[in-house]
Amino acid sequence: MASDIEIARAATLKPLPEIAAALDIPADALEPYGKTKAKLSGDYIATLKDRPRGKLILVTAISPTPAGEGKTTTTVGLGDGLARIGRKVAICLREPSLGPCFGMKGGAAGGGRAQAVPMDDINLHFTGDFHAITAAHNLLAAMLDNHIHWGNELRIDTRRIALRRVLDVNDRALRAVVTGLGGPANGTPREAGFDITVASEVMAILCLASDLEDLQRRLGNIVVGERVDRSLVTARELGADGAMTVLLKDAFQPNLVQTLEHTPTFIHGGPFANIAHGCNSLVATDTALRLADYVVTEAGFGADLGAEKFFDIKCRKGGLSPSAAVLVATVRALKMNGGVEKGDLGVENVAAVERGCANLGRHIDNLKQFGVPLVVAINHFTADTEAELAAVKAFCAERGVEAVLATHWADGGAGTEALARSVAALADSGEADFAPLYDDDLTLVEKIETVARKIYRAGEVDIDKAARAQLERWQEAGHDRLPVCMAKTQYSFSSDPDQLGAPEGHVLKVREVRLSAGAGFVVAICGSIMTMPGLPRHPAALDIRLNEDGEIEGLF
């Protein structure tokens, strides 16, 4: 089969007003960015707020492995499938980051015949949202150091600055730096560092704010560090919230594109799935729900991280009530969860699939805890055997969950019609009775423990002493009602990436906690979390170039 970019390039895109018309969006509500990308105007979005919401469908997955699960691809494929069976549907995805695009993994707009297009633009600068976030974040950082330079009236402790800078690039050399060198004209020397833009709290804020006013309020709440007396200093005290909002006013508007099959697709925001909540923007999802009868969206990593945060952070904050979930599994990933090495995936191994189904089962049980009914989507790979597929289906049937084979990668929406019918029936059934996992009024420590015990099945939660003290101080400082955002390896239910399958009774160590007061959550970090990736020995950038026809090669 052709590569993703070859398929995308060969596609004939429809003019965006036609795509918008499928959702009854008038053409003048579109702010065009080129001919095949647009933002929805804020004025138009404001007119939608009293409309009823359609049904929200979350696509999540088993624990990821190097074999790949295809969550975005399935989200796109399911959207196309729903459109094919005549439903009024919109898809909501996250925006890709330039860093991994030029580093390890290539594009992130789906794959095969289930892609959002124009895939090259989406994977590159798109409509500039991430650049706006970078600019707003770094303006705050510059204003912080500038405040210190001109006398430090706020008495900020330069040893206790929480705010780092951000760039949308994989650059390990920027993880730990010393800034302000070269004498008094260049500011105050201090330890600092850069994260990748998707790890910026500004990104998480953009994805959780309800409108521009709420955006500014949240930006003002960002805690940049501590004073000498240990009290917290906010972006508002630095006077940065207004200018940051101005820089973000266009980025805040959702972007509309289409799939290869012309299904309307909102791609907006892309916060990290570990130190943030890993979902596309609330404003995009809410807008889509006001326009479509069915909205298909995704969350980062496996269901233990992505779905939990989607439910406990995004749905809680946005008052969203999902009607159904789709749990994506692949035979390959189940085999790896069953102990097979990547090199041996090509060999039929039903026993390994059956062992790996323990991981699938755990995710099924977890999703049920939120009151959301689910379907398992088996994302088909060409090497899957009948016996392996039958093993997955049998496992699901035993649990009372339907498992549907989906061939969207090869067949587009034609390969997800069966899945779409099952999902639509489930969403229409009224079976959903969504509730977040824990109440706002549990303590921060209790919230961490609840997720650890109910979702990760930890036997014990070991919160570092300093982190526990920090949590208590935030608890008393009025941040007690915030949800928690767990930063844990995505490869295991435990904090040990090598414990595949469905481990239980393990000790979850919380080493560090961070307050994202603007985004509105407390991050609990279990294990080491990378917020600035590095480039591999042979970065993808080496192979990305324009060919003789001016077309992009090497994005895949």
Added chain:
Amino acid sequence: MASDIEIARAATLKPLPEIAAALDIPADALEPYGKTKAKLSGDYIATLKDRPRGKLILVTAISPTPAGEGKTTTTVGLGDGLARIGRKVAICLREPSLGPCFGMKGGAAGGGRAQAVPMDDINLHFTGDFHAITAAHNLLAAMLDNHIHWGNELRIDTRRIALRRVLDVNDRALRAVVTGLGGPANGTPREAGFDITVASEVMAILCLASDLEDLQRRLGNIVVGERVDRSLVTARELGADGAMTVLLKDAFQPNLVQTLEHTPTFIHGGPFANIAHGCNSLVATDTALRLADYVVTEAGFGADLGAEKFFDIKCRKGGLSPSAAVLVATVRALKMNGGVEKGDLGVENVAAVERGCANLGRHIDNLKQFGVPLVVAINHFTADTEAELAAVKAFCAERGVEAVLATHWADGGAGTEALARSVAALADSGEADFAPLYDDDLTLVEKIETVARKIYRAGEVDIDKAARAQLERWQEAGHDRLPVCMAKTQYSFSSDPDQLGAPEGHVLKVREVRLSAGAGFVVAICGSIMTMPGLPRHPAALDIRLNEDGEIEGLF
């Protein structure tokens, strides 16, 4: 009078296809970015290459003072004036940088009733060009450190790395940093630093490349540092040129907007006027010349820097032949050149104006050396007195140069009709006989000396010994035919910013030289040049915010 942003906000913009139609640009050649900004497609631009060029008019100025000269404002006003007298005209401007916008000076799209609009968008992210340059530059930097991290096959000397990183923000704390701290997983510790994006060589390259192929060739030529054996390492050797070109492919296309009076305006590129050449992109200027009968453009700083580089770098590289120049002067700036302090500018002082005219006279003489006929435009300020204006006119008349009063700030194009008639007549006269100041085959040292003696009227040129050795090595390495780009204070013909008026016989010290092999010039640095500005005590960002109607306040 209302503020710039109030005037801009009150304006009724025409749909961009109508603006384009004034230059016979078909609507499908436009890639829209919102409703009032667009890029011209590369395919369309390629169709223009055999058309004859219109007449090119450079707007330059006397030596700048804190009083302000209004070069961009006059460029816009003159364009509007030419349109009013029935000429087919296009304006070419540089893109503003976010750094100064949130720092000291506010917007940079003209002022009063002579503005390019939408001024808020132009001053903020516009069409994302600067962000693309930031991304491309920093990808190269990441690939450089990554190469070293994975074994440093090219044997790059980490003590002799020339490439810095860039951000479009005023942030003094980033001028001098140490990167790569925190252990082996984070790369190799070394001294590094950030410049503002406009100072990136990638910016200069984007502004001098003729097409995407030339862009990639030039990007590949960027010298990132030296090997242990002192030989030069290029971006091409790091394999970054292809990916950088992909990141810049949209940014390379010129942007079209309009003035308040709907004159077509290309705003594209904005390299520093000290370590680079300070003009808008060659591709925008060339495109405008193929479409319009008259193209009005500007160059940074005073004529000693801006016009010289425009002629010796941009016109030389692009084969452009300007038909006329407009030298902008203000009574206020002449007074300051005549020794008046800023606080005393409100008082009539004809003698100071007459003394200050020495500066004007020197610039007139200099422009004549290039064979370009000129008009002096007196940019009117309300406090100017009749006697002061008469003094300027009398001075110019003595030199055989017409001086025309222009009131575009208050009156828009109606205030520049007389100027437009004079300029059009001059451009039509065939009087121009343009030639650069020096030939390609002078040595690099001779080129520096030529500019210093003929334009700055230095009595002596003192090139630091190490810099001279460096020039000789580049001379021998095949860079001998490059023009020189002088980085000197803009406030004086000398390298001492306090020597106003028309100093001569001074000693020009060249302290440092830099090779911009991709852009295609050698930078000679005289005095200290700031490539990363800082924020002032009260940055403009503190006052920039959205008002209750969602409109931007504080950009001025």
